[in-house]
Each structure stands twice: as C-alpha cells, then as structure tokens.
Amino acid sequence: MSITVLDTCSAMRRILLAPVADRAGLLRSMLEPNAGMYRYYPGEVDLVSVHLQTSGFPIDRDEERCLDALDTLEAAGAWERIRRALDDALAVLTEATPGLAVPDITVLFVLGDPADEHFMGPCKGLTGFGGISGNIAITLWPFPENVERLEATAVHELHHNLRWSPGGVVWDPMTVTVGEHIVGEGLADAFARQLYGDELGYARIGVPHLHDDAVFDKVLTGLDVTGMENFTAWVHGDAGAEHLGVTPVGLPMGAGYAAGNRLVDAYLAATGRTAAQALHADSAEIIATTLRRG
Known part of the structure; x- marks a missing residue:
C-alpha cells in the first residue's frame, strides 16, 4: 500500500512554458498515471478533453496567470503538505478501523481554470473527486482560503476513497x-x-x-x-x-x-x-x- 502524490508542479510548469502545439501531449502524459479514475467510463476516455471539461487549467491561454498561481502553490509547499496530510490521516483511519483494506492511491493535484466562471464562482475555486478506489483528483485555484485548507481538502477525499473502496461501502x-x-x-x-x-x-x-x-x-x-x-x-x-x-x-x-x-x-x-x-x-x-x- 502506498500513496503517491504526483509531481504535477514540475509537469504543469513544463506544459505552461511549452509551445502551444506541444501542450496537449505533455498534459496527457501528466494525467496518464491517474487514468484509473476513469476505468468505469464507457468507451475510450480522452484525458485532455476530460481535464478541460472539468475546469482544469487551460493550455491555450492565461499562461502567466496560471504560472503565478503555480508559484503561489509551490511557495506554500502544497504538494508536501498534501502528502503529509494524507499519511497522517491514513494512520488515523487504520487505527480506527482495524483490518482496513487500503489500496495503492494515486493523487493528481492540478490548477483550475481561472476563466471558468462556475469553477471560480459557485465552486469557490475547488473541486475534488475521491470516489473511485485508488484515485484522487483535486482541482484548485489558490485563493487564500483554499491554500489554507489544502490538508483538509486532501483528507476529505481520502475518506471518500476508503469509504467506497473494496471491503467498504x-x-x-x-x-x-x-x-x-x-x-x-x-x-x-x-x-x-x-x-x-x-x-x-x-x-x-x-x-x-x-x-x-x-x-x-x-x-x-x-x-x-x-x-x-x-x-x-x-x-x-x-x-x-x-x-x-x-x-x-x-x-x-x-x-x-x-x-x-x-x-x-x-x-x-x-x-x-x-x-x-x-x-x-x-x-x-x-x-x-x-x-x-x-
């Protein structure tokens, strides 16, 4: 059992700095390790299309705005904080539920789309999905309130993941x-x-x-x-x-x-x-x- 928080920080920076024509391929490579999240979807899934349709950061505009947001998250130690929070939370859950079956979990943490009015407005710059066993995805815009809640956001999704994993509900x-x-x-x-x-x-x-x-x-x-x-x-x-x-x-x-x-x-x-x-x-x-x- 392991929890892997993907290094999307480096990957997103490469994507945002690359020529526009190269970005879709780089984005697909970044998303591929978490493709298991879509294993129940009918037919073949285009990971890039799903990313863009679910408020993921754009690959044809707003580069500077997204790079600034990425700098904010990197300075806040976002990836390290998420990793520590998940490890700590898993220890609490396994102690509370002896014999808990824990799958290997892959965590994809990405920037959202700053031009998506629904995401930035009603969703407050945050969506998460942890309902598919072994996969967690968090899409976030670094509003101060969201950066402050990084750990809480991650463990919320972990609880989902283990509630609805095999052996659970x-x-x-x-x-x-x-x-x-x-x-x-x-x-x-x-x-x-x-x-x-x-x-x-x-x-x-x-x-x-x-x-x-x-x-x-x-x-x-x-x-x-x-x-x-x-x-x-x-x-x-x-x-x-x-x-x-x-x-x-x-x-x-x-x-x-x-x-x-x-x-x-x-x-x-x-x-x-x-x-x-x-x-x-x-x-x-x-x-x-x-x-x-x-």
Missing part, C-alpha cells in the same frame, strides 16, 4: 441514493474537522447553509432519489445542476454538504463515534439515527 450505480452521497460528504467533512477543526474542515460550499432549516428539510425530501444524474441537483444545488444541464430542484449551492454535516454530526453525537470510526457506517443508519433524534 458498496457504491452501486443502479441503487445508490442521494442519501448515501450526502452522508458521504458529511462524513468526509467531519473527518477533516476531526483532524483540522471546524474553521478549516468544512467544505466551503456548504458553510452558508449549515444552519438553514429550510434547506435541510428540502434535502431530506430527496434522500431516496436514485440515478446518479440526479445527484448534482441535490448535493451541489441549482448552480451545479444548471451548469451540467440537469433539472434543478430549488436548492442553493452546497446544500447537500450542509445537510450531510448535520446528519452526520447528530449521528456521531448519538453514538459517541468519531468520523474515522464511522468510515464504513451505514448511511441508512446515520439518517435514521438523526431523524429519531428530531
């Missing part, structure tokens, strides 16, 4: 519910908060609605929804849904994160468990425990 695309996704976000945030405190541990997109009862009640009505194409509307809200061209349901950005935190916090308080100990806790049990407590 099964994510079946045919039957998985919005409730499982929302609980997963709440647990991952709770784990980041366990290690780094509330100020840094919450995902920023959910913070504005943590105490909004109307938002919480609305999210509860969608917990049994299935069909992963519907999840964005309930987890990321209308802004995320409209960005992907799916039907909004009348929720603000990050609503599912806010609701997930409330569900998980009530469960942890009722059981006395930590988020690390609840890595594989059943989402239906978490939801039922919370609703029983009112």
Whole structure:
C-alpha cells in the first residue's frame, strides 16, 4: 500500500512554458498515471478533453496567470503538505478501523481554470473527486482560503476513497441514493474537522447553509432519489445542476454538504463515534439515527 502524490508542479510548469502545439501531449502524459479514475467510463476516455471539461487549467491561454498561481502553490509547499496530510490521516483511519483494506492511491493535484466562471464562482475555486478506489483528483485555484485548507481538502477525499473502496461501502450505480452521497460528504467533512477543526474542515460550499432549516428539510425530501444524474441537483444545488444541464430542484449551492454535516454530526453525537470510526457506517443508519433524534 502506498500513496503517491504526483509531481504535477514540475509537469504543469513544463506544459505552461511549452509551445502551444506541444501542450496537449505533455498534459496527457501528466494525467496518464491517474487514468484509473476513469476505468468505469464507457468507451475510450480522452484525458485532455476530460481535464478541460472539468475546469482544469487551460493550455491555450492565461499562461502567466496560471504560472503565478503555480508559484503561489509551490511557495506554500502544497504538494508536501498534501502528502503529509494524507499519511497522517491514513494512520488515523487504520487505527480506527482495524483490518482496513487500503489500496495503492494515486493523487493528481492540478490548477483550475481561472476563466471558468462556475469553477471560480459557485465552486469557490475547488473541486475534488475521491470516489473511485485508488484515485484522487483535486482541482484548485489558490485563493487564500483554499491554500489554507489544502490538508483538509486532501483528507476529505481520502475518506471518500476508503469509504467506497473494496471491503467498504458498496457504491452501486443502479441503487445508490442521494442519501448515501450526502452522508458521504458529511462524513468526509467531519473527518477533516476531526483532524483540522471546524474553521478549516468544512467544505466551503456548504458553510452558508449549515444552519438553514429550510434547506435541510428540502434535502431530506430527496434522500431516496436514485440515478446518479440526479445527484448534482441535490448535493451541489441549482448552480451545479444548471451548469451540467440537469433539472434543478430549488436548492442553493452546497446544500447537500450542509445537510450531510448535520446528519452526520447528530449521528456521531448519538453514538459517541468519531468520523474515522464511522468510515464504513451505514448511511441508512446515520439518517435514521438523526431523524429519531428530531
């Protein structure tokens, strides 16, 4: 078992300084070690196209802006901090879950697109994906708040990765519910908060609605929804849904994160468990425990 944080710092600098005609090939080479993240996609995946479609840094413009952002991350020791945070978090999780099966994990950390209004605005310059066992991807723009939360962001994704790895909770695309996704976000945030405190541990997109009862009640009505194409509307809200061209349901950005935190916090308080100990806790049990407590 190993965690490999790819040296995307050097690779991105090479890409951004290379002739435009050479950049796609260099980008593909940088992305290839994390290609396992797309092993369930139907058909062949063009890694460069996926990168550009998911708010990754551009390869035909904004070079100076991206190089400046890269300098900011390098000066902040971003890659070293992520590596240390993941190692420390893994130690906590393996202690809390004896016999935990941990896959080899590859971590791809890249700059986002400063001209992507949805990424820079509603997403606050940060997206992460850790749901595919053995692969984590983080796309970030170095706003000060995001640089401050590098460690919390990384361990949030690690919690996802180990929750939904073999031997953990099964994510079946045919039957998985919005409730499982929302609980997963709440647990991952709770784990980041366990290690780094509330100020840094919450995902920023959910913070504005943590105490909004109307938002919480609305999210509860969608917990049994299935069909992963519907999840964005309930987890990321209308802004995320409209960005992907799916039907909004009348929720603000990050609503599912806010609701997930409330569900998980009530469960942890009722059981006395930590988020690390609840890595594989059943989402239906978490939801039922919370609703029983009112």
